[in-house]
Amino acid sequence: GQQVMQIPQYQHVQEGEDFTTYCNSSTTLSNIQWYKQRPGGHPVFLIQLVKSGEVKKQKRLTFQFGEAKKNSSLHITATQTTDVGTYFCAGRRGGSNYKLTFGKGTLLTVNP
Protein backbone atom coordinates (compact mmCIF):
# COMPACT_ATOMS: atom_id res chain seq x y z
CA GLY A 1 0.00 0.00 0.00
CA GLN A 2 0.87 3.62 -0.17
CA GLN A 3 3.50 4.79 2.27
CA VAL A 4 4.48 8.29 3.23
CA MET A 5 7.85 8.73 4.87
CA GLN A 6 8.74 11.85 6.78
CA ILE A 7 12.05 12.98 8.21
CA PRO A 8 13.39 13.94 10.62
CA GLN A 9 11.30 12.45 13.40
CA TYR A 10 12.47 15.12 15.85
CA GLN A 11 14.08 18.50 15.46
CA HIS A 12 15.19 20.80 18.23
CA VAL A 13 16.23 24.32 17.29
CA GLN A 14 17.13 27.57 18.94
CA GLU A 15 14.60 30.30 18.46
CA GLY A 16 15.48 32.16 15.28
CA GLU A 17 16.96 29.16 13.51
CA ASP A 18 15.37 27.67 10.43
CA PHE A 19 13.61 24.32 10.28
CA THR A 20 12.80 21.93 7.45
CA THR A 21 10.85 18.70 7.34
CA TYR A 22 10.75 16.42 4.32
CA CYS A 23 8.09 14.10 3.09
CA ASN A 24 8.40 11.32 0.50
CA SER A 25 5.66 9.15 -0.93
CA SER A 26 6.07 5.68 -2.38
CA THR A 27 3.51 6.57 -5.06
CA THR A 28 2.65 9.62 -7.10
CA LEU A 29 0.20 11.83 -5.28
CA SER A 30 -2.81 13.78 -6.42
CA ASN A 31 -2.11 16.33 -3.76
CA ILE A 32 -0.35 16.70 -0.46
CA GLN A 33 -1.54 18.45 2.64
CA TRP A 34 0.33 19.68 5.66
CA TYR A 35 -1.02 19.72 9.17
CA LYS A 36 0.23 21.02 12.48
CA GLN A 37 -0.63 19.31 15.73
CA ARG A 38 0.11 20.99 19.01
CA PRO A 39 0.77 18.73 22.01
CA GLY A 40 -2.58 17.35 23.14
CA GLY A 41 -4.37 18.87 20.18
CA HIS A 42 -5.77 17.71 16.89
CA PRO A 43 -4.34 18.07 13.39
CA VAL A 44 -4.95 21.54 12.03
CA PHE A 45 -4.83 22.04 8.30
CA LEU A 46 -2.05 24.32 7.09
CA ILE A 47 -1.98 24.06 3.33
CA GLN A 48 -2.64 21.91 0.30
CA LEU A 49 -0.34 21.54 -2.70
CA VAL A 50 -1.75 20.23 -5.95
CA LYS A 51 0.47 21.16 -8.87
CA SER A 52 3.80 19.66 -9.80
CA GLY A 53 6.61 21.93 -8.58
CA GLU A 54 4.21 24.12 -6.64
CA VAL A 55 5.58 26.47 -4.00
CA LYS A 56 3.35 28.22 -1.50
CA LYS A 57 4.21 30.60 1.29
CA GLN A 58 2.44 31.47 4.50
CA LYS A 59 4.40 34.16 6.29
CA ARG A 60 7.51 32.33 7.55
CA LEU A 61 6.39 28.94 6.20
CA THR A 62 7.34 27.77 2.71
CA PHE A 63 5.82 24.62 1.24
CA GLN A 64 7.09 22.83 -1.84
CA PHE A 65 5.70 19.99 -3.93
CA GLY A 66 8.17 18.06 -6.03
CA GLU A 67 8.10 17.91 -9.80
CA ALA A 68 7.24 14.22 -9.71
CA LYS A 69 4.53 14.85 -7.09
CA LYS A 70 6.10 12.30 -4.79
CA ASN A 71 7.89 14.53 -2.32
CA SER A 72 7.28 17.70 -0.43
CA SER A 73 8.91 19.91 2.14
CA LEU A 74 7.98 22.46 4.75
CA HIS A 75 10.50 25.11 5.67
CA ILE A 76 10.10 27.53 8.54
CA THR A 77 12.30 30.59 8.58
CA ALA A 78 13.39 32.09 11.90
CA THR A 79 11.45 29.77 14.18
CA GLN A 80 9.49 31.10 17.12
CA THR A 81 8.33 29.32 20.25
CA THR A 82 4.81 29.35 18.85
CA ASP A 83 5.99 27.04 16.06
CA VAL A 84 6.33 24.16 18.53
CA GLY A 85 4.33 21.09 17.55
CA THR A 86 4.32 18.10 15.26
CA TYR A 87 4.13 18.78 11.55
CA PHE A 88 2.53 16.07 9.46
CA CYS A 89 2.39 15.70 5.75
CA ALA A 90 -0.53 13.74 4.35
CA GLY A 91 -0.76 12.54 0.80
CA ARG A 92 -3.73 11.63 -1.30
CA ARG A 93 -3.71 9.51 -4.40
CA GLY A 94 -6.22 10.14 -7.15
CA GLY A 95 -9.50 8.27 -6.87
CA SER A 96 -8.94 7.20 -3.30
CA ASN A 97 -12.03 8.68 -1.71
CA TYR A 98 -9.93 11.53 -0.41
CA LYS A 99 -8.32 9.23 2.15
CA LEU A 100 -5.18 10.78 3.55
CA THR A 101 -2.05 8.78 4.25
CA PHE A 102 -0.09 10.54 6.93
CA GLY A 103 3.62 10.62 7.47
CA LYS A 104 4.88 9.94 10.98
CA GLY A 105 5.38 13.63 11.59
CA THR A 106 8.26 15.77 12.73
CA LEU A 107 8.17 17.03 16.29
CA LEU A 108 9.63 20.52 16.42
CA THR A 109 10.77 21.97 19.70
CA VAL A 110 12.12 25.49 19.96
CA ASN A 111 14.44 26.69 22.68
CA PRO A 112 13.77 30.33 23.57
Added chain:
Amino acid sequence: EPEVTQTPSHQVTQMGQEVILRCVPISNHLYFYWYRQILGQKVEFLVSFYNNEISEKSEIFDDQFSVERPDGSNFTLKIRSTKLEDSAMYFCASIRRDRALDTQYFGPGTRLTVL
Protein backbone atom coordinates in the same frame (compact mmCIF):
# COMPACT_ATOMS: atom_id res chain seq x y z
CA GLU B 1 -16.24 29.16 11.25
CA PRO B 2 -18.00 25.76 11.18
CA GLU B 3 -16.27 23.01 13.11
CA VAL B 4 -16.34 19.27 13.41
CA THR B 5 -17.34 18.34 16.93
CA GLN B 6 -16.76 15.09 18.78
CA THR B 7 -18.10 13.60 21.98
CA PRO B 8 -17.03 12.53 24.47
CA SER B 9 -13.63 14.15 24.74
CA HIS B 10 -12.41 11.26 26.86
CA GLN B 11 -13.85 7.77 27.22
CA VAL B 12 -12.59 5.20 29.68
CA THR B 13 -13.84 1.65 29.28
CA GLN B 14 -13.10 -1.87 30.37
CA MET B 15 -11.65 -4.35 27.94
CA GLY B 16 -14.41 -6.22 26.14
CA GLN B 17 -16.95 -3.43 26.47
CA GLU B 18 -18.61 -1.68 23.57
CA VAL B 19 -17.98 2.00 22.95
CA ILE B 20 -19.59 4.48 20.60
CA LEU B 21 -17.71 7.58 19.60
CA ARG B 22 -19.76 10.40 18.19
CA CYS B 23 -19.00 13.06 15.66
CA VAL B 24 -20.98 15.88 14.13
CA PRO B 25 -19.37 16.77 10.81
CA ILE B 26 -19.67 20.17 9.19
CA SER B 27 -23.19 20.44 7.87
CA ASN B 28 -22.63 20.72 4.11
CA HIS B 29 -19.87 18.15 3.99
CA LEU B 30 -20.34 14.90 2.11
CA TYR B 31 -17.41 12.63 2.96
CA PHE B 32 -16.66 11.51 6.48
CA TYR B 33 -13.67 9.80 8.00
CA TRP B 34 -12.37 8.22 11.13
CA TYR B 35 -8.68 8.24 11.95
CA ARG B 36 -6.87 7.10 15.02
CA GLN B 37 -3.61 8.14 16.60
CA ILE B 38 -1.92 5.97 19.16
CA LEU B 39 0.00 8.10 21.63
CA GLY B 40 3.18 9.42 20.08
CA GLN B 41 2.51 7.86 16.71
CA LYS B 42 1.18 9.02 13.38
CA VAL B 43 -2.41 9.53 12.40
CA GLU B 44 -3.81 6.38 10.76
CA PHE B 45 -6.77 6.12 8.43
CA LEU B 46 -9.57 3.82 9.59
CA VAL B 47 -12.54 4.32 7.31
CA SER B 48 -14.21 6.67 4.87
CA PHE B 49 -17.96 7.03 4.46
CA TYR B 50 -19.93 8.53 1.63
CA ASN B 51 -23.53 8.35 0.51
CA ASN B 52 -24.46 6.28 3.57
CA GLU B 53 -21.95 3.54 3.00
CA ILE B 54 -18.33 2.73 3.62
CA SER B 55 -16.24 3.74 0.64
CA GLU B 56 -12.90 2.52 1.92
CA LYS B 57 -11.49 0.96 5.05
CA SER B 58 -8.07 0.05 6.29
CA GLU B 59 -6.84 -3.26 7.64
CA ILE B 60 -7.22 -1.81 11.12
CA PHE B 61 -10.98 -1.52 10.60
CA ASP B 62 -11.90 -5.14 11.28
CA ASP B 63 -15.21 -6.74 12.23
CA GLN B 64 -15.09 -5.14 15.66
CA PHE B 65 -15.54 -1.71 14.11
CA SER B 66 -18.60 -0.23 12.50
CA VAL B 67 -19.72 3.21 11.42
CA GLU B 68 -23.11 4.74 11.05
CA ARG B 69 -24.77 7.99 10.15
CA PRO B 70 -28.08 7.39 11.86
CA ASP B 71 -29.81 10.72 11.51
CA GLY B 72 -28.09 12.76 8.81
CA SER B 73 -26.19 14.71 11.43
CA ASN B 74 -24.20 12.40 13.67
CA PHE B 75 -21.48 10.09 12.42
CA THR B 76 -20.57 7.35 14.86
CA LEU B 77 -17.79 4.84 15.29
CA LYS B 78 -18.62 1.74 17.29
CA ILE B 79 -16.10 -0.68 18.69
CA ARG B 80 -17.96 -3.80 19.74
CA SER B 81 -15.49 -5.43 22.08
CA THR B 82 -12.64 -3.13 22.97
CA LYS B 83 -9.09 -4.35 23.34
CA LEU B 84 -6.20 -2.75 25.17
CA GLU B 85 -4.60 -1.83 21.86
CA ASP B 86 -7.65 0.20 20.88
CA SER B 87 -6.50 2.88 23.31
CA ALA B 88 -5.81 5.92 21.15
CA MET B 89 -7.10 9.30 20.07
CA TYR B 90 -9.86 8.92 17.54
CA PHE B 91 -10.37 11.78 15.15
CA CYS B 92 -13.36 12.35 12.96
CA ALA B 93 -12.90 14.40 9.80
CA SER B 94 -15.15 15.65 7.04
CA ILE B 95 -14.74 17.10 3.61
CA ARG B 96 -16.99 19.11 1.36
CA ARG B 97 -15.61 17.87 -1.95
CA ASP B 98 -15.81 20.97 -4.02
CA ARG B 99 -13.85 20.20 -7.15
CA ALA B 100 -10.19 20.27 -6.13
CA LEU B 101 -10.92 21.69 -2.71
CA ASP B 102 -10.68 18.70 -0.43
CA THR B 103 -9.36 20.06 2.82
CA GLN B 104 -10.16 17.66 5.59
CA TYR B 105 -11.39 19.30 8.73
CA PHE B 106 -10.57 17.37 11.86
CA GLY B 107 -12.55 17.29 15.04
CA PRO B 108 -10.85 17.73 18.42
CA GLY B 109 -10.75 13.97 18.98
CA THR B 110 -11.91 11.47 21.56
CA ARG B 111 -9.30 9.95 23.78
CA LEU B 112 -10.22 6.31 24.32
CA THR B 113 -8.61 4.52 27.21
CA VAL B 114 -9.19 0.77 27.49
CA LEU B 115 -8.35 -0.73 30.86
